Amino acid sequence: MAVKINGFVVPEDLMNLLSSMASNWGDVINKNILKVVHLNGAMTNKVYRISWPTTREDDNRTVLVRIYGEGVDLFFNRDEEIWTFECISKHGQGPRLLGRFPEGRVEEFIHAKTLSADDLRDPETSALIAAKLREFHNLDIPGSRNVFLWDRMRNWLNEAKNLCSSQQANEFRIDTLEEEIDILEKELSRDCQEVGFCHNDLQYGNIMIDEETRSITIIDYEYASYNPVAYDLANHFCEMAANYHTETPHVLNYSLYPGLEERLRFARIYLSSSGNQPCDTEVEQLVNDAEKYALANHLFWGLWGMISSYVSNIEFDYMEYARQRFQQYWLRKPKLLGTSKVSTNGY
Structure with missing residues (x-):
C-alpha cells in the first residue's frame, strides 16, 4: 500500500522497487527512514530526491524519482523517451536509469x-x-x-x-x-x-x-x-x-x-x-x-x-x-x- 512521507504519497510499486534496489545494494530500508525532498522547477513531471542510510556510518544512498506528469502522452511517447534516455546513458551522458514503475522511474542522482x-x-x-x-x-x-x-x-x-x-x-x-x-x-x-x-x-x-x-x-x-x-x-x-x-x-x-x-x-x-x-x-x-x-x-x-x-x-x-x-x-x-x-x- 502507498505511504505518505513529507507530503509525498509514495506509490506501493515505487516502495517495492526501492526496497528491491536497496536489497541489491546491501541496504535495508523502510518508510520510517526514507527522506523525501521535492525538487522545484520541473514543469512536465514531479521530481523528488529520496535518500536513506546505508550500513556504513554517516553514509546515505540517494536516488532521483520522477513521477510522470498528467497528460504528457500528448507531447511525446514515453517508451521512446525511455529508449532515448538509455541510449544517451550508454554514451556516458547524463544519469543512469535504475528502475521503472507504472507512475514513473528511478534515476541515478547526480551529485552536482x-x-x-x-x-x-x-x-x-x-x-x-x-x-x-x-x-x-x-x-x-x-x-x-x-x-x-x-x-x-x-x-x-x-x-x-x-x-x-x-x-x-x-x-x-x-x-x-x-x-x-x-x-x-x-x-x-x-x-x-x-x-x-x-x-x-x-x-x-x-x-x-x-x-x-x-x-x-x-x-x-x-x-x-x-x-x-x-x-x-x-x-x-x-x-x-x-x-x-x-x-x-x-x-x-x-x-x-x-x-x-x-x-x-x-x-x-x-x-x-x-x-x-x-x-x-x-x-x-x-x-x-x-x-x-x-x-x-x-x-x-x-x-x-x-x-x-x-x-x-x-x-x-x-x-x-x-x-x-x-x-x-x-x-x-x-x-x-x-x-x-x-x-x-x-x-
Missing part, C-alpha cells in the same frame, strides 16, 4: 549543482554549456535524422484545437497557426543547415555542473530529437528570459534575452569546441539562424503551454506562459523574417 537562471549569464559557465551542447548534438543516437520539429508542432496544434475554448482560439489566432508553421518551415529550412541530436528544452534546470571538476551534465530528455542545431541554440537563448524559481515562475522577461555580443560568443565557442576555428561568417550565420528559429521556439512552447493548461496538475500558470510566447512570436516575426542580417537589438 543544478544551474540557476543567473548562472546562464556567467561567461565561464556559458562557455562550458556551449561546448557541452556541441558534444550533445554530435551524439550518434539511432533513428531517423529527419527534422522532427515541424511535424511535432502540427500534432500539438491539433491537440490544442481540440482542447481550447473558442475565446482562446480567437485570442491565440489558432486558425492561423498551421499556415504560420508552414511559413516557418519554408523560410527556415535550408539544405545546408546542420541537423543534430537536439535537447530541445535547454533551460537552466536541465543543466548541472560539478563545482569541483567544472564538468557540465545535461539532463531530462523528454523532448529530445533530431532537429536543426540552430533551433537548440534558439531555445537556450529564449530560456534566458525565464526564472522558474520566483513567486511568478510563468512570467518571462525578454529584456534578459542575450544581446548580440553574447550570442556571437556562445556560437563561436560552440563551433570551435570541436577543434576547428570557425570564420566570422559561420558564426554570424549560426546566430542569424538561431534568431529566426526563436520564432519556431515561441510557437512550440506556446502550444505546449496551451495544452498543459488543460492536462497538467502541476502548479504553474501555463496559459499565461503560452500567451507571452505567442505575443513574442507576433512581435518578432516582422523583424526576423523581414531581414537576412543578424539582429543587433535582440529583444
Whole structure:
C-alpha cells in the first residue's frame, strides 16, 4: 500500500522497487527512514530526491524519482523517451536509469549543482554549456535524422484545437497557426543547415555542473530529437528570459534575452569546441539562424503551454506562459523574417 512521507504519497510499486534496489545494494530500508525532498522547477513531471542510510556510518544512498506528469502522452511517447534516455546513458551522458514503475522511474542522482537562471549569464559557465551542447548534438543516437520539429508542432496544434475554448482560439489566432508553421518551415529550412541530436528544452534546470571538476551534465530528455542545431541554440537563448524559481515562475522577461555580443560568443565557442576555428561568417550565420528559429521556439512552447493548461496538475500558470510566447512570436516575426542580417537589438 502507498505511504505518505513529507507530503509525498509514495506509490506501493515505487516502495517495492526501492526496497528491491536497496536489497541489491546491501541496504535495508523502510518508510520510517526514507527522506523525501521535492525538487522545484520541473514543469512536465514531479521530481523528488529520496535518500536513506546505508550500513556504513554517516553514509546515505540517494536516488532521483520522477513521477510522470498528467497528460504528457500528448507531447511525446514515453517508451521512446525511455529508449532515448538509455541510449544517451550508454554514451556516458547524463544519469543512469535504475528502475521503472507504472507512475514513473528511478534515476541515478547526480551529485552536482543544478544551474540557476543567473548562472546562464556567467561567461565561464556559458562557455562550458556551449561546448557541452556541441558534444550533445554530435551524439550518434539511432533513428531517423529527419527534422522532427515541424511535424511535432502540427500534432500539438491539433491537440490544442481540440482542447481550447473558442475565446482562446480567437485570442491565440489558432486558425492561423498551421499556415504560420508552414511559413516557418519554408523560410527556415535550408539544405545546408546542420541537423543534430537536439535537447530541445535547454533551460537552466536541465543543466548541472560539478563545482569541483567544472564538468557540465545535461539532463531530462523528454523532448529530445533530431532537429536543426540552430533551433537548440534558439531555445537556450529564449530560456534566458525565464526564472522558474520566483513567486511568478510563468512570467518571462525578454529584456534578459542575450544581446548580440553574447550570442556571437556562445556560437563561436560552440563551433570551435570541436577543434576547428570557425570564420566570422559561420558564426554570424549560426546566430542569424538561431534568431529566426526563436520564432519556431515561441510557437512550440506556446502550444505546449496551451495544452498543459488543460492536462497538467502541476502548479504553474501555463496559459499565461503560452500567451507571452505567442505575443513574442507576433512581435518578432516582422523583424526576423523581414531581414537576412543578424539582429543587433535582440529583444
